[in-house]
Amino acid sequence: MSAQDQAAGLRKWADLQRQQRGDEAPPEAVDAPGPMAYQEPIVPGAAAMTPPVTPPAPKTPLMVVGLPADEPAQVRKVSARLGQWAALGRAWAKDPADWDIRIVMPDAPALAELSQTHRRWALWVSSDAEAFGRMYHVVKQLHQHNGPQRLLALHEPHLPRQGLLENLRQAADRYFGIELLLLAR
Template identity: 60%
Template sequence: MSEQDQASGLRKWANLQRQQQQAEGAVEVAAAEHVPEQSSSLLTPTVAAVEEPATMALPKPKMPLIVVGLPGSGAPQVNKVKARLGQWSMLGRSWAGDPDDWDIRIVMAESSDLAQLRDQYSRWALWISSDADTFADMFSTLRQLHERGGPRRLLALHEPHLPRQGLLDNLRQAAGYYLNMELLVLAR
């Protein structure tokens, strides 16, 4: 039942109550016994008023994205990933969609259950920062994923100002050549 229908029904009920009190005078007991039949249906909630509307959409399930390469876990790290997905979405990358549609899960590369997670989740990403030791750190992370049965294909999540030439290409090529892993680097 819509809010307008409910408000209209309440106004009718209030008007009927006022009319009853005026007609009955000061005798409240008689007014309580003398409820017109048409107003009794307004006092009793109907099934339609209690039930949820049939047009209510079910919440869209979130797409899981497993992210490795971040130092630690928690809300700040998840927000960092969502911010990057939001930037890609604003650049017209339709696959990125709304960052809130993603279920971001931060996983450490040294986790013992990488093979189980790989079988359970198909979307994986490697967070690539831009500090001086990034290549060594990220290659080490990829090597751990390789040794522990992790995924063989990952999306490179990197800061927007990192050029494709240099760090990103070197990391992509090393992952492919030495570890037989595909690191998907998106062009701007």
């Protein structure tokens, strides 16, 4: 039996198998002039060779109260402070880009629901002369509207722990049962 007869017999057998399964014959089997015909190798296109793109990791929500409005400048202020803590080696601060910073008003109608849904909350503490009164009022509103019971104190780096921050921490705990976390530098 010659090589050409053997190849033709194999092609017929393969075609018969495909027909029984319901497949069509591949184009190279139909168009090929003989067993020695050269076929171009199939090379995947550039799109098939690029590695798959992994979706970005979801950002961690950080709900922030104590800022006047939900503006990009306020979000940048919080992000910058987180970046300063990250630069000091605080692993929990992560990369500021990993946070989804949301400014929340302390009297928001959905505050109780938000406090149940989100675990990470922060209170922005300003350092001006009226800061204690404003922050006390914010903490009081959080208590009145069933807000979070634990907040991280976010503040400028120069603000000492003794004084405003410690007084605010004590008042939040004593009068409203809210824990205000102060971080040592």
